[in-house]
Structure formats: C-alpha cells, structure tokens
Amino acid sequence: MAEFGPTLEFNRELAPLTTFNTGGRAGLFLEVDSAQLLARAIKAARRLKLPYFVIGGGSNLLVSDDGFDGLIIRVAIGGLSLAGENEIVCGAGEDLMALVDFATENSLTGLEFAAGIYGTVGGAIYGNAGAYGGEIKDVLTGLTLVDQEGEMKTVEPDYCRFGYRDSYLKTTKEIVVDARFRLAPGEGVAIKGRVDDILSSRAAKHPQEGQTCGCFFKNLIDPKEEYGKLPAGRLLEEAGAKGMSVGGARVYDNHANMIINTGKATSKDIRQLADILIKKVHDKFGITLEEEVIQIGNF
Numbered sequence: 056m057a058e059f060g061p062t063l064e065f066n067r068e069l070a071p072l073t074t075f076n077t078g079g080r081a082g083l084f085l086e087v088d089s090a091q092l093l094a095r096a097i098k099a100a101r102r103l104k105l106p107y108f109v110i111g112g113g114s115n116l117l118v119s120d121d122g123f124d125g126l127i128i129r130v131a132i133g134g135l136s137l138a139g140e141n142e143i144v145c146g147a148g149e150d151l152m153a154l155v156d157f158a159t160e161n162s163l164t165g166l167e168f169a170a171g172i173y174g175t176v177g178g179a180i181y182g183n184a185g186a187y188g189g190e191i192k193d194v195l196t197g198l199t200l201v202d203q204e205g206e207m208k209t210v211e212p213d214y215c216r217f218g219y220r221d222s223y224l225k226t227t228k229e230i231v232v233d234a235r236f237r238l239a240p241g242e243g244v245a246i247k248g249r250v251d252d253i254l255s256s257r258a259a260k261h262p263q264e265g266q267t268c269g270c271f272f273k274n275l276i277d278p279k280e281e282y283g284k285l286p287a288g289r290l291l292e293e294a295g296a297k298g299m300s301v302g303g304a305r306v307y308d309n310h311a312n313m314i315i316n317t318g319k320a321t322s323k324d325i326r327q328l329a330d331i332l333i334k335k336v337h338d339k340f341g342i343t344l345e346e347e348v349i350q351i352g353n354f
C-alpha cells in the first residue's frame with residue numbers, strides 16, 4: 056500500500072462525505088489534490104487489482120450501508136484562474152458554486168444557471184449537471200482527464216457526448232482533472248442579481264431540514280414542457296408520493312422528487328423508498344423512472 060503515499064486512510068466513514076449523510080465505510084480512502092497523485096493512485100490500484108471509485112462532493116451519491124470494499128478516491132484538485140479571452144480554467148475538485156462566484160467576480164456571464172448546484176466541477180461534468188435551462192456542457196470548452204490506465208489526456212467537449220444528466224465519462228470511467236469554460240463579458244451587478252434570484256428560488260424549493268441528494272429521479276424528455284422536460288416530481292406527486300416514508304427516509308413535502316434523510320435514515324431505507332416510488336409511478340403511468348443518483352457498493 057506504500058505506493059498510495061502517507062495520506063492513505065483505512066476504514067474511513069463515508070456518510071459525512073455525502074449530502075445524504077448515510078452509508079458505511081471505505082476499506083481504503085485517499086484524497087488527491089493533484090493530477091499526478093490521482094494518476095499514481097489509479098496506476099497503483101490497477102497493479103494491485105483493487106476496485107476503486109471516484110467521488111467529488113458526494114451530493115449525488117447513495118453509499119451502501121455495507122460501505123465499499125476497495126479504494127475511494129476523493130478528487131480535491133483545486134485552482135481557479137482566468138485564461139485567454141473570457142475563459143476560466145478550474146480544478147475538478149473546486150465546488151461548482153466557487154466557479155460561479157469566480158465568474159461573477161470577474162463579470163463573466165453564462166454560469167448563473169449553476170448557482171446552488173451542490174458538488175464539484177468534476178461531478179458536474181460527469182453528470183452534465185444543469186438547472187434553469189442551462190447545462191454544464193453549454194459553457195465547457197475543454198478538459199483534462201485521467202483514464203483507467205492512469206494516463207492523462209486533453210479532450211474537446213464533444214468527446215464527452217453529453218446528454219441529459221449524462222456523459223460518455225459514465226462509460227469510460229475517465230476522471231476529470233481540470234476543465235476550461237468560455238463565458239461572455241457581462242455586468243457584475245446584473246450577473247450577481249441573477250445568481251441571487253436563483254439561490255432564493257432554490258432556497259424556497261429545497262429542504263432546509265434533513266439531508267438530500269436533490270432530485271432522486273431524472274425528469275422525462277418532453278419538448279412540450281418548460282425546458283423540454285416533464286418533471287418526474289409531477290408524476291411522483293400525482294402517484295401519491297408525498298408523505299411516504301421508509302424508516303428515516305421520507306419524500307420531501309414540497310418536492311416529490313426529493314428524498315430526505317430526516318436524521319436516522321439508512322441507505323437501505325432510502326433505497327427501499329425509491330423502489331416503492333418507482334413502482335407507484337409505473338403502476339399509475341406505465342413509466343419507469345430513471346435514477347439520477349449514483350450508487351456505491353452492494354444493495
């Protein structure tokens with residue numbers, strides 16, 4: 056295990072690293088703050104035939120109560136700087152909100168839609184995070200990846216074949232190290248105003264109590280709907296999801312697509328509640344909801 060360096064941790068609790076605040080421990084845990092350390096860790100994991108899983112802010116994760124019998128690598132690669140004309144280069148471990156703030160401070164517009172989305176820039180690219188009609192792919196102009204061999208490469212956004220909450224990185228399991236965003240010059244006060252409006256709108260909709268991963272299920276593509284998506288929350292609400300609970304997991308009263316940990320939920324509670332919700336929507340509408348949340352470990 057020496058090849059992982061002195062910061063390798065054993066039997067690390069994962070719940071505090073997720074916004075659900077549930078789940079077990081990782082046999083091995085490593086936080087990496089540089090591309091070199093990340094590449095070295097991937098090479099070592101491969102040599103040792105050790106299963107590994109990469110996390111960022113843990114805001115879209117459901118970790119098994121049995122934990123993960125392998126290596127969890129947390130990408131904490133920082134760095135935010137201006138580059139070229141109206142471009143920002145950003146480490147994959149930066150909070151997405153830190154990127155939004157940096158753009159605002161530099162009077163660059165285009166990232167306001169991302170205000171209030173939890174997690175890191177790497178996680179946002181992996182899942183093509185989006186809200187309020189925008190997606191991360193809209194402003195991305197390039198990225199550096201570490202592949203499963205531990206080799207680094209620079210690619211254009213097209214490489215990622217982005218879709219709704221989807222990217223080719225889900226297939227290749229390549230890890231984002233840094234990314235480049237092209238924005239447009241704007242007026243600082245106006246940009247800040249839009250960011251604040253979105254933050255207020257989110258604060259009104261999102262749970263103030265308990266812990267959540269945001270929307271559990273993907274919306275459905277429907278060009279007739281606002282932003283081209285039929286909200287899964289609407290189907291869930293009509294199927295009677297609100298008020299349902301399993302153990303300490305409950306459907307949020309103000310948003311049927313959010314499951315919250317009211318304090319004592321296990322990941323199993325959340326999983327069981329999600330399965331019941333899938334069945335309810337299927338029974339009523341014949342539609343099988345797809346999950347936005349990513350699972351780690353065995354369920």
Ligand SMILES: Cc1cc2nc3c(=O)[nH]c(=O)nc-3n(C[C@H](O)[C@H](O)[C@H](O)COP(=O)(O)OP(=O)(O)OC[C@H]3O[C@@H](n4cnc5c(N)ncnc54)[C@H](O)[C@@H]3O)c2cc1C
Nearest residue numbers: 111112113114115173174175177178179184185231268269
């Ligand atoms: C209250 C709340 C509201 C939310 N609202 C929204 C919303 O409006 N829109 C939206 O899209 N999402 C939303 N989310 C979900 C979440 O914020 C996003 O999915 C976010 O982009 C996940 O980033 P993360 O760093 O937390 O990733 P994690 O949860 O740590 O990981 C998620 C996936 O990303 C992969 N990943 C993480 N880092 C990297 C990397 N560097 N390279 C490659 N893969 C990586 C992981 O392997 C995992 O498969 C919300 C969450 C919460 C808690």
